[in-house]
Amino acid sequence: MEKPDLYVVARFLDIMYRNGSSMKKTNIQMLLGVNYPRFMEYLEWSLKHGLVAASLDEERAERIMLTPKGVDSYHRLVDWIKETLDGVKI
């Protein structure tokens, strides 16, 4: 995926950050509200960019969690939104 939608990335980070722990892929996909192939594209993109990491739990099920880079990106995203809104003057 060359050009990810910032809204989807933002929601992805939001879900992961607010959940605070590792999550199952299907749970993330449901909360993200996109179809599974689309979700996989975003997951692969996020893994590639080091925003999230995959691991296996004791039941050998794959779980996804936010990396420190992902947490930092979420913080930067919120600051960026605030700065952008502060810069808009009517």
Added chain:
Amino acid sequence: MDSAEDSSRRQEIQVSLKSIVESSDKWLGRLRRRESRVRLASSFLTTILVFAAVGSAVLGFVLSQGQLDALFQNANLARSVAGVVLLAGLISGFATYFLLKRKHEAKLKELSSLITEMKKANGVGGEGITKDALSLAEKIVTLLPQLVRKRDQDSLLFGVVAFIVAAIVGRNPAVAILVGAMVWLYFRYETTRTYEQEASKFEEQKRAFEQRKKDFIATL
């Protein structure tokens, strides 16, 4: 993410998001007040125009029938005709007000629901707040040029309303024309000055917003 630092950061984010919601709410209030002024001026103008048009039509009809004296001799009939003409003006004015209200509310509905959603999400710390804030920012940036354009058209409306009010109060056409022209020119000057500055500023903001989105994605 259970550390004290993270908890504090999360609170900071909530505060930032709350501030975004508050700013957005203020913008929505400002937009609503502006639309409300336009609505009042438009409905006042419609009332007067319909009153004048229907009154002229009735008078023209009475004159063509050669019944003008008969109309003025019969006070009840004259009052009834005047009442109907006035009622037609008032109904048109109210209809204009409510039609414009519906149109304006529909225009701001998306923004308003987005803010309501954000308030709910922020209140319960729900998901989606970040995406909504981003979407709100984009909607605001998109809405701005339209609002400036609207303001540009309003100067003539305010000028005409000022002319009518001055004509009714002052009963002097020359003074009314002068007042109307002054109000029109004032708002036109303000609008032109503001439009030139704001239009380029808004266009620049929209471009900057798009660029910032691309840049942000590139930094991830």
